[in-house]
Amino acid sequence: MSSVAQKGLLALSIVFILAGLGLTIAGVFSPAWQVVDIREFRAEHQHGLWWDCIRAEKHVVAVGDFYDETPLHCMYKFDNSAEMVIENTLNNIDEDGAAGESEHHRFWAWHKAILFFIITSQLxxxxxxxxxxxxxxxxxxxxxxxxxxxxxxxxxxxxxxVFFLAANRVDNRFVQGMVGTYEQRIGYAFYLHIMGTVCWVVAFICAITTTYKFISGRDPSGSKENLFTWQSQRAATHNV
Incomplete structure (x- = not known):
């Protein structure tokens, strides 16, 4: 492999790493990891890894009126004040029909584990x-x-x-409302992260090839030029 092709493959690998990094960052900052439409509350709930959002829906009420959506209202899972509200809601579960849904706004251990692996991978x-x-x-x-x-x-x-397995558990997959049970679907944020992972797979394949060529390559004259000859030349230079 020529030096130009070798460097081109390295550049391609770095481009895919950057693309994967952008996609995984976009995924982790989106709340749409799990999405559920709770029709009795006329609201869409988006459950993310570290924050959740709710969008109240406006339906068609007259001829000529169009379906519209209100902006998202969000809260952090690690917010202490939000945690207190959730605790109070769960304590009144017999009186509050929305208490069952509040469980999905908690900051569970599997959320923290996923965030740990995502942040580590990005670093x-x-x-x-x-x-x-x-x-x-x-x-x-x-x-x-x-x-x-x-x-x-x-x-x-x-x-x-971890997310795919946790999201498909019965207690995480279904949301209990006042009169009905609703199934959460996996949102686009998860697929963004999947696309980022695929980019890193392609980048790793390119990296394996280019690293092998850096370690064992031949110069245009046909002599062996690899990492070990580079180290020998460097040592000889220091001795001189």
Whole structure:
């Protein structure tokens, strides 16, 4: 593989890492991981990883009037005041028909686990970008580039898997209203994160190829030029 193709493959890998980073960040900042339309409350509830949003719906009331939606009203799962409201609501579950839905606004351990793996994967992806940029000038960073990207990919896959399993549990999948039970659907935020993970898969495939070429490549004259000869040349330069 020529030097130009090698660097082009490295650049392509970095582009896919950046795309995956953007998609995963967009996913984690969106509340639409689980979405449910509670018809009796005429509201759409979006349950995210660290914040939840509610949108009250306006329906057609006369000829010529169009269906409209109000802005989202959001709250943080880790907000202490919101936690107190949820506790009070659950204590009055016999009197308040909406109390069952309040359970879905809590900051559960699986939310924290998913956030941990997502944030870790994003930090490692950023590290891989930094080391990938340095790889042409400093070949040993190619190892760090590939390893950090691989661990980022694993963490992202774990986050996707944990969410998918948790979201399909009966207690998380169904929301109890006053008179009915409603099924939550997986929202677009999860699919954004999935797309980011796929980008990292493609980036890792490119990274494996380019790292191998950085470690064992041949110059145009046909002589072996790899990481070990680079280290020997560097040591000889210091000795001189």
């Amino acid at each position: 490692l992806a950023f590290l891989s970008i930094c080391t990938g940029v340095c790889a042409p000038c400093f070949p040993p960073t190619a190892f760090v580039f590939t390893i950090s990207l691989f661990i980022a990919l694993i963490c992202s896959l774990i986050a996707d898997g």
